[in-house]
Amino acid sequence: AQSVAQPEDQVNVAEGNPLTVKCTYSVSGNPYLFWYVQYPNRGLQFLLKYITGDNLVKGSYGFEAEFNKSQTSFHLKKPSALVSDSALYFCAVRDTGGFKTIFGAGTRLFVKA
């Protein structure tokens, strides 16, 4: 069975500092991995995805994520955080052999000015 874990409920970072939001996954085959962001009272917005190829994936709003097969991780990163990045971030995984997308519990990011 596929699963995804976001070990931190909350991440606090100062504006201008780099940020990392962690995600680990478990699937039976090769994974498709996604990051989404949710702002208050809004639906989720797609940030980036890993399908195959280069382990470093670049996405919207300056975010990037690194796929690490040996550690089964797909951490979200940004070199310099903005206050406007404060939101709820979800990691999601899909098994290449299935159709269900499993979302992590979410990590709330607070960026202080």
Place this chain on the structure above:
Amino acid sequence: DSGVTQTPKHLITATGQRVTLRCSPRSGDLSVYWYQQSLDQGLQFLIQYYNGEERAKGNILERFSAQQFPDLHSELNLSSLELGDSALYFCASSVAAGNSNEQFFGPGTRLTVL
């Protein structure tokens, strides 16, 4: 704006009642997904349709049902409502049913069961 629309935005009803949530996918998207988001359960996948056919089923209760119509809009029917069904219900759409496709989410319907 993702291009996915959901109606109504808010719904307040009583236990035992039945409600219908509606979703219109982005133009050109054939696949529709339904999710339930609550504080204690997080984001739970309910069901997926592709071009009118059910494609995948998640943690959907038997009291819940869905369908996708020929014009590709979808409806989620919730019956015999319980207090625990209070949640935010999201619809999402994607171009195809393929696993590599990202999903585009609507703004959600907030259901409150009193």
